[in-house]
Amino acid sequence: xxxxxxxxxxxxxxxxxxxxxxxxxxxIVSRALPDVRDGFKPVHRRVLYGMHTLGVRSxxxxxxxxxxxxxxxxxYHPHGDSSVYDTMVxxxxxxxxxxxxxxxxxxxxxxxxxNPAAMRYTEARMQKISEDMLADIDKDTVDHKxxxxxxxxxxxxxxxxxxxxxxxxxxxxxxGMATNMPPHNLTEVVDGTIAYIDNTDIEISExxxxxxxxxxxxxxxxxxxxxxxxxxxxxxxxxVMRGKAIIEEVNGRECIIVxxxxxxxxxxxxxxxxxxxxxxxxxxxxxxxxxxxxRNGMRVVYVLKRDAIPNIVLNKLYxxxxxxxxxxxxxxxxxxxxxxxxxxxxxxxxxxEHRHEVVTRRTQYELRKAEERAHILEGLxxxxxxxxxxxxxIRASSNADEARNKLIxxxxxxxxxxxxxxxxxxxxxxxxxQDKLRTEYEELMKTIEDLKDILAKKERRMDIxxxxxxxxxxxxxxxxxxxIEYAGGSLSIEDMIPNEKVVITISHAGYIKRTSLxxxxxxxxxxxxxxxxxxxxxxFLEHLFVGTNHQYMLFFTQKGKCFWMRVYEIPEGSKxxxxxxxxxxxxxxxxxxxxxxxxxQDLKDEDYINSHYVIMATKNGQVKKTALEQYSxxxxxxxxxxxxxxxxxxxxxxxxxxxSQVMLALKSGKAIRFExxxxxxxxxxxxxxxxxxxxxxxxxxxxxxxxxNPQEETVLVVTENGYGKRTFIDDPEDGEAVYRITNRGGKxxxxxxxxxxxxxxxxxxxxxxxxxxxxxNKSGIAIxxxxxxxxxxxxxTQGVKLINLKGNDSIAAVAKVMxxxxxxxxxxxxxxxxxxxxxxxxxxxxxSAEE
Numbered sequence: 001x002x003x004x005x006x007x008x009x010x011x012x013x014x015x016x017x018x019x020x021x022x023x024x025x026x027x028i029v030s031r032a033l034p035d036v037r038d039g040f041k042p043v044h045r046r047v048l049y050g051m052h053t054l055g056v057r058s059x060x061x062x063x064x065x066x067x068x069x070x071x072x073x074x075x076y077h078p079h080g081d082s083s084v085y086d087t088m089v090x091x092x093x094x095x096x097x098x099x100x101x102x103x104x105x106x107x108x109x110x111x112x113x114x115n116p117a118a119m120r121y122t123e124a125r126m127q128k129i130s131e132d133m134l135a136d137i138d139k140d141t142v143d144h145k146x147x148x149x150x151x152x153x154x155x156x157x158x159x160x161x162x163x164x165x166x167x168x169x170x171x172x173x174x175x176g177m178a179t180n181m182p183p184h185n186l187t188e189v190v191d192g193t194i195a196y197i198d199n200t201d202i203e204i205s206e207x208x209x210x211x212x213x214x215x216x217x218x219x220x221x222x223x224x225x226x227x228x229x230x231x232x233x234x235x236x237x238x239x240v241m242r243g244k245a246i247i248e249e250v251n252g253r254e255c256i257i258v259x260x261x262x263x264x265x266x267x268x269x270x271x272x273x274x275x276x277x278x279x280x281x282x283x284x285x286x287x288x289x290x291x292x293x294x295r296n297g298m299r300v301v302y303v304l305k306r307d308a309i310p311n312i313v314l315n316k317l318y319x320x321x322x323x324x325x326x327x328x329x330x331x332x333x334x335x336x337x338x339x340x341x342x343x344x345x346x347x348x349x350x351x352x353e354h355r356h357e358v359v360t361r362r363t364q365y366e367l368r369k370a371e372e373r374a375h376i377l378e379g380l381x382x383x384x385x386x387x388x389x390x391x392x393x394i395r396a397s398s399n400a401d402e403a404r405n406k407l408i409x410x411x412x413x414x415x416x417x418x419x420x421x422x423x424x425x426x427x428x429x430x431x432x433x434q435d436k437l438r439t440e441y442e443e444l445m446k447t448i449e450d451l452k453d454i455l456a457k458k459e460r461r462m463d464i465x466x467x468x469x470x471x472x473x474x475x476x477x478x479x480x481x482x483x484i485e486y487a488g489g490s491l492s493i494e495d496m497i498p499n500e501k502v503v504i505t506i507s508h509a510g511y512i513k514r515t516s517l518x519x520x521x522x523x524x525x526x527x528x529x530x531x532x533x534x535x536x537x538x539x540f541l542e543h544l545f546v547g548t549n550h551q552y553m554l555f556f557t558q559k560g561k562c563f564w565m566r567v568y569e570i571p572e573g574s575k576x577x578x579x580x581x582x583x584x585x586x587x588x589x590x591x592x593x594x595x596x597x598x599x600x601q602d603l604k605d606e607d608y609i610n611s612h613y614v615i616m617a618t619k620n621g622q623v624k625k626t627a628l629e630q631y632s633x634x635x636x637x638x639x640x641x642x643x644x645x646x647x648x649x650x651x652x653x654x655x656x657x658x659x660s661q662v663m664l665a666l667k668s669g670k671a672i673r674f675e676x677x678x679x680x681x682x683x684x685x686x687x688x689x690x691x692x693x694x695x696x697x698x699x700x701x702x703x704x705x706x707x708x709n710p711q712e713e714t715v716l717v718v719t720e721n722g723y724g725k726r727t728f729i730d731d732p733e734d735g736e737a738v739y740r741i742t743n744r745g746g747k748x749x750x751x752x753x754x755x756x757x758x759x760x761x762x763x764x765x766x767x768x769x770x771x772x773x774x775x776x777n778k779s780g781i782a783i784x785x786x787x788x789x790x791x792x793x794x795x796x797t798q799g800v801k802l803i804n805l806k807g808n809d810s811i812a813a814v815a816k817v818m819x820x821x822x823x824x825x826x827x828x829x830x831x832x833x834x835x836x837x838x839x840x841x842x843x844x845x846x847x848s849a850e851e
Contacts, residue, residue, distance in 0.1 A: 024175035028339055032174035034181075036333040036342065037354035038133065038158040039165030041172060043087045045158055046076040048101065051126050052134050062105045062123035069119050078148045081119075088124060089116045097168050098183035098217045099476060101130045111218070111261075111298075112268035129476050133160040139365040141358045159358040161468050162476070163189050163351045165333060169214075177339055179332040182214035182231075182239065182263075187477035190469045196348045197462050204233050204345050211344065212484060213239075214327070219260035219481040220244055223324065228484075231329035232344040243323040244483070247310040247584050250301065253287075254310050254584075256317065258300040260481075262325045267293070270322040271300060277320055285313040310584045355465045360455065367451040370444055372416075377441040379417025380424065384434045386411070390421065487569060499550045504570060505579065506543040506597060508776070508815055513579030514570040517546065540774055540782065542815045545599040552603050554631055556596040556616065556653040557588060562641035564634030567599070587637050596653035603632040613656050613681060616641065617664055617691060617704040620648040623744065624688030625679040628655070643687040652704040661707040663729075663739065665717060665751055665764035668695045672748035673707070673729070673739040690745040703764040711735060714792055716767045717752045718775065718802060720810040721759035725752060725799030726767065726790045738795050753798040763814035771816045775803055778812045 034041050040048075050072035056063045069084045077084055090096045092104030095111045106122035109115055116122065141159040146152070169183040192210035196202055213228045222228065223240040231237030241262035248257050261267055271291055277283040285308030292299040304313055318324035331342045335350060342350070383390045393410060397403035404418040413421070427433060454460045501517040547553075549568040556562050563586040571580045582594050596616075601608050612628040624642050631639070642650060654660075656676055665671040672692045679689060692701065707713055710730040718724035730737050739749060752761060767773070769788040776782045783803050793799065803811070 028174040028177065029334065029337055032172035033177075033179055033332060033334050033339055034165055034170040034172070035157055036165060036335050036340075036347065036350040038160045039163070039168065039170060039333075040158060041170070043077060043079075043083060044091065044101075046072050046154065047084060047088050047091065048126070048130055048134060048158065049137075049155060050076060051102075051124075051130075052137070056125040057131055058103060058126050058128045060125060062103075062125050065104075065106075065119040065122045065124050068124060075152045076147050076154045085119045089122075092124065095218050098215060098481075099129055099162075099167055099186060100127050101133075101168075103127045111266070113266045129162060132472060132475075133158050133162055133164060135159065135161055136358065136362050139362045141361045141365070157354070159362075161355070161472050162186070163193060163348070165351070166211075166347055170333070174339075177332055178330060180328055180330045181333075182327055182329055183216060184211060184213075185215035185478070185480050187473055188212060188215070188480075190473040190477065192344075193348050193352060193469055194466050196345070197352060197466055200349075202345070204343060207344055207348070208232055212480075214329075214482065215480050216241065216263035216327075216482045218263050218265075219483075220262050221483045221485050223485050225484065225486050227326075227329070231331070235329070235331035235341040235343045235346075237329045239327045239329060241325055241327055241482075242318060242485075245314055245317070245323070247314070247580065250303070253306070254304045254308070256302040256304065256310060256314050258302070258323065259298055261298065261300075262322065263327060265322045265325055267291070267298070267300070274302075274317065274321045274323075283313075283316055283320055285309070285316070307590060309587065309590070312587060352465065355468075356458075356461060359461050359464050363451050363454045363461075367448060367455065370448050370451065374441065374444045374448060375414070376417060376420045377437060377444065379411075379413050379420055380428070380437055381441060382411050382413065382417075383407075383421040383424065384429070384437060387429060394422065487566070499548050501546060501548055502567060504543075504545045504547055504553065504567065504599065505541045506582070507579065508540055508542045508774075508813070510582045510594060511579035512570055512582050512585070513573030513577060514567060515573060515575055540815070540817060542774075542817065543597060545597075547599045550602065552600050554598040554600060554614075554653075555582060555586060555594045556598075556641055556650055557592045557638075558595050558649045559589070559592045560616075560640060560642040560644040560650045561588075561592070561638040562631055562634075563588065563594075563638045564631065595650055598653060598655045600628065600655060603628070611657065613658055613676070614641070614653055615656055615660075615662060615676060615679070615704075615706065616653045616688065617651050617662075617701055618642070618644065618648045618688065619651055619700045620645070621664065621666075621690060621692045621694050621701050622648070622688035623662065623664070623679055623691030623704075624686060625656075625676065625681050626684060626686075627681050630684045640684055643685055645687060651701060654704065654706045656706055661710065661741065662691070662744075663705045663707060663715065663764070664692045664701050664748070665703050665761060666692065666694065666699050666748065667702050667760045667762075668699045669719075669750060669752045669754035669761050670695065670748035671715075671717075671739060671751035671764065672744070672746055673737075673741050674744040674746075675741060676706070678744050693745060693747050695747065702761055705764060705766040707766065710737075713766050713768070715739070715751070716763075716765045716773070716787065716790070717761055717799070718763045718765075718773075718811060718814045719752065719754065719758040719760060719799070720762045721757065722775075722801055722803040722805050722811060723752070723758040723799045724790070724802040725793045725797060726787070727751070727795050728792055750796045753796055755798060758798050759810065762811050765814065765816055767816060773802075774815045774817045775811055776813045776815075777803075777805065777809050779806075779809045781809075784817065 030042050032041065038045070051068055054063065054068060054071050056068065065085065065088065068088065069081050072084050073081055088102055089108055092100060092102040092108050094100060102124050103126065104122060104124050107117040108122065136159050137155060143156045144153040145156050147154050165181065166184045166189045167186050169181040171180045172178065188211045192207045195207065195210050213222050221242040221244060223242045227237040227239040231239065243258045243262055244260035245256050245258045248255055261270065271289055274283065275289055278286050285305055286302050287305045288303045290301040290303070292301055304310060331347065332339050333342060390407065393406045394403045397406055400422055403422050407413055407418040407421055408415065502514045503517055504512065504514050506512045547567050551567045553565045553567060553570065554562055565585065573579050588594070598614065603609055609629040609632050610627060613625050614628060614631065616624045644650060658676060660676045661673055662676055663671055663673045682688070694700065705715065707729055711732050714726045714728050716724060716726045728738050754760060767787045771787045773785045773787055774782055775785070785802060
């Protein structure tokens with residue numbers, strides 16, 4: 001041991017404690033956590049400040065990344081160069097940040113996890129929004145501190161005009177704590193901040209009307225709202241994110257196409273892990289996966305096997321792959337140098353407080369500068385008023401100091417004013433320049449008065465903050481990228497989805513969509529109508545319901561199952577879109593098909609569900625009536641609506657009020673009409689009672705209609721060889737029954753005279769003059785007729801030829817369609833008060849199906 005040295009024994013436990021606490025505090029305060037005011041960690045702040053000092057703004061040429069990294073390392077950030085370059089790269093990646101802060105040129109990596117090029121190859125400059133984060137930094141708006149070597153000064157916080165922490169989020173792992181904050185939409189955040197400034201007692205639920213949910217750079221869907229609500233209210237929550245997937249047919253094969261993926265998911269990893277699951281037989285139904293992404297956008301194609309049900313495969317993708325992932329919100333940020341968990345309102349509060357301080361300090365700086373200039377101008381004005389004497393004084397002085405002292409004595413000026421006069425240029429002696437001095441002085445006095453007023457009134461400072469926020473919103477605000485699917489969570493969905501009127505259309509081939517009624521109201525009456533829908537070849541729109549988002553759709557299948565869907569869950573489409581196949585929306589078996597649809601009111605309304613019934617008819621003549629209440633507890637895999645016996649199938653289901661009459665028609669040309677009340681309500685498991693007796697084994701029921709107003713409604717029947725006719729149910733003149741009311745289970749009465757020429761009966765429809773008829777032949781030809789052109793005839797006649805058939809052709813299907821396409825253009829919300837009235841198919845057509 002050297003002379004004069006001595007050993008001091010230290011307890012190792014105490015030393016470890018203090019050293020570890022020092023280290024952890026350093027990581028927490030000056031590395032891993034963002035400051036609540038500007039939303040930056042030190043490294044981000046230093047990168048932007050380094051670019052600012054280098055002058056690489058958004059309107060100048062790009063600079064080598066290595067130059068910028070060198071500047072930041074040499075002056076402000078005493079850590080590895082990779083930490084600085086990685087930070088800068090992330091600030092330039094449009095899948096990492098919602099609003100980019102760095103404008104990069106060169107290879108900055110990819111969403112597949114590819115590394116960026118080395119910093120010697122890439123170039124960068126600031127984005128415009130970053131300039132607004134550094135605006136007024138030279139006006140003493142924020143405190144500066146010395147850097148690691150005490151050579152340079154760096155800002156402790158940026159005077160940002162943009163609420164960066166909310167807008168871009170942040171993530172970091174400190175010691176014993178971490179932060180993970182999602183990005184939000186700038187327009188929404190500014191609106192929320194302004195609402196907070198207008199009313200500082202605003203509730204978080206009111207702020208959420210402006211800031212609806214996080215908004216991720218990669219788009220996708222926020223599935224469920226519970227996590228969002230919890231995160232906004234407490235600062236912690238779990239937000240479920242889903243990729244954006246659509247089901248499309250590509251080259252005759254059903255495909256799931258993903259165009260957006262959840263935030264922070266590596267696309268290449270996601271595809272590889274999905275392929276592994278397919279190879280391990282853990283994920284069935286996918287034959288191949290293709291990544292067709294290019295510079296125009298993302299496109300991952302999952303080609304499905306022929307027997308796969310797209311919806312089920314998509315749900316499995318969500319369940320087993322990163323196509324659905326979650327974002328755990330943990331809003332921890334530094335408040336006055338201390339880590340704190342913050343809710344939405346607190347985040348806005350601290351940002352507004354910071355802006356208030358910046359505006360105050362900026363105003364004080366501008367006032368100080370204005371007063372200094374006014375002071376000099378006062379001296380210059382005195383000099384210009386006594387210019388001859390001033391010139392004489394200066395000429396008589398031996399040096400500048402003597403001249404200054406003489407001026408101070410003679411005109412009672414200050415040192416600063418005297419110096420300004422001595423340094424005055426000769427051109428300032430002209431009359432024009434002297435006028436300019438006075439004008440500038442007057443303008444300055446007004447400015448000083450205004451600045452003092454700002455400093456005296458908090459309301460004015462708040463108005464300035466709002467004004468600057470509005471400018472930021474107008475400059476950088478954009479539409480939301482992430483869609484919010486409120487239905488995903490257990491939150492009451494009705495609270496979130498407006499109960500607006502919508503038009504639900506179902507095509508003959510089973511494609512369904514909903515369209516806002518407003519789309520149909522845009523057309524003036526008397527127009528030629530707009531093309532209503534794009535359907536597949538030989539397809540047309542057969543059913544149209546006007547309902548509201550909160551209503552329910554019931555689907556009944558051939559095998560007697562009932563599936564249930566809220567109207568808002570039906571995919572939205574424009575008037576011209578094709579819609580989605582119903583088969584893809586409900587978990588229906590491959591060999592089953594949807595036969596009937598009912599649109600009902602609220603299934604939770606007890607009075608409603610107990611006063612309405614569903615009547616069903618099967619091919620073998622069974623009818624069954626069940627209270628709607630039996631269908632008010634749905635399951636995703638469907639429920640049994642009726643037990644179907646062997647060699648039978650469900651044909652039709654209608655919603656009634658219990659007071660209707662039912663008509664069934666047979667292939668053999670007979671029809672029966674009986675009171676609905678004759679059928680007692682049964683449970684869902686029952687198979688029903690006999691509705692009509694079949695003439696022989698080969699006979700079968702071909703359709704059912706329910707009758708509300710027998711004297712106004714007519715029945716149209718069509719045979720397979722193209723004969724048809726229209727008959728009143730009750731004679732409108734004397735009220736006599738054309739089809740007499742009998743007991744159910746009878747053989748029925750003749751509705752059309754069946755001969756070899758006419759062929760068997762194939763369809764029965766309840767029609768009015770405002771309907772059209774669409775007849776489709778087995779050969780694929782579709783013909784449209786106006787019902788009003790068919791006169792009514794007697795019950796026992798054989799009818800008239802509706803369509804000429806060639807060779808062995810026969811009629812495959814008959815459907816009702818709306819009279820004119822332009823009527824679709826004028827569907828009026830007020831005219832359809834009750835959805836049941838449109839039940840048996842107020843419908844519309846797309847004439848592309850006509851031949």
